Amino acid sequence: MSSFSTALTAMRRSPYQTLAAVIMVSLTCFVAYSFSLFIVGTEKILQYFETRPQVIAFFKLDASNEKIETLASSMKAKSYVEAVTLVSKQQALEMYKQDNKDDPLLLELVTADILPASIEVSGRSGTDLDQIKTDLEKGLGVDDVVFQKDVIDSLNIWTRSVRLIGIGSVVILGLTSFLIIMVIIGIKITAKKQAINIMRIIGATRWYIKSPFMVEGILYGLTGSIIGWMAMFSSLLYLTPWLQDFLGAIPLFPIPPAFLALQIGAGTILAMVIGVFAAMTASQRLIKR
Numbered sequence: 001m002s003s004f005s006t007a008l009t010a011m012r013r014s015p016y017q018t019l020a021a022v023i024m025v026s027l028t029c030f031v032a033y034s035f036s037l038f039i040v041g042t043e044k045i046l047q048y049f050e051t052r053p054q055v056i057a058f059f060k061l062d063a064s065n066e067k068i069e070t071l072a073s074s075m076k077a078k079s080y081v082e083a084v085t086l087v088s089k090q091q092a093l094e095m096y097k098q099d100n101k102d103d104p105l106l107l108e109l110v111t112a113d114i115l116p117a118s119i120e121v122s123g124r125s126g127t128d129l130d131q132i133k134t135d136l137e138k139g140l141g142v143d144d145v146v147f148q149k150d151v152i153d154s155l156n157i158w159t160r161s162v163r164l165i166g167i168g169s170v171v172i173l174g175l176t177s178f179l180i181i182m183v184i185i186g187i188k189i190t191a192k193k194q195a196i197n198i199m200r201i202i203g204a205t206r207w208y209i210k211s212p213f214m215v216e217g218i219l220y221g222l223t224g225s226i227i228g229w230m231a232m233f234s235s236l237l238y239l240t241p242w243l244q245d246f247l248g249a250i251p252l253f254p255i256p257p258a259f260l261a262l263q264i265g266a267g268t269i270l271a272m273v274i275g276v277f278a279a280m281t282a283s284q285r286l287i288k289r
Helices: 003-013 015-051 065-076 089-099 104-109 126-137 149-191 193-201 206-247 257-286
Strands: 055-059 081-087 118-123 142-146
Touching (some): 015 206, 015 257, 065 081, 065 118, 065 126, 126 142, 149 193
Antiparallel strands (some): 055 118, 055 142, 081 118
């Protein structure tokens, strides 16, 4: 009988042990697949928000149009600048009216003459914003520069914290899966100790004896990976409409099929490695020379 057939027979004869191993590996893979999606998603979200915050320079009330245009032209010429938008006094007034349209009293007190013109500059990445702020502060006629750096810093801290929690969870679950498979296979080896001794007497090699248990570990990893990925993908399909509505303009969907293929491929290999390594560890300890 082949190692594969022997492993399947052993799994069928101990359904509860098999179910426990598959459930644990499936849970581990589900968390790992979900976490990998989260990592990719947060990277895209972070990149999106890194370019959204704009460094805004407000000009002095008496700043001439020539100074404003000169600064705008110089900023557009810089390689790390993504976009430059000029906001005139009249445009600033229109924006003010739109923001305070429900309060007529405030609209009566404000005119374009008392509102400063401004220039809004966004960078190609979040690391460029500090340099943009420095460049704008040196501009002629600039009165004040506003840069909400704390928004990006807070987002980075939050993202790093969640990643550490996710990595810790995957490591703990992976170790638990390893131990469960090792214990289950160890129990089966102990139960077959007499048969293994007979096989050794008639000349069976250690590899021949261990191979069915290693195949069983591989099957645990393969089955758990597929079930975990299907559970993750089903959850993703269910949550996609809500996520699209929640994320709005953030370009997170659709998820590239190549990424999903790479995800299940790499995840399945890692799960099978955990299974076969757990089986090797158990058999190495219990099958003596």
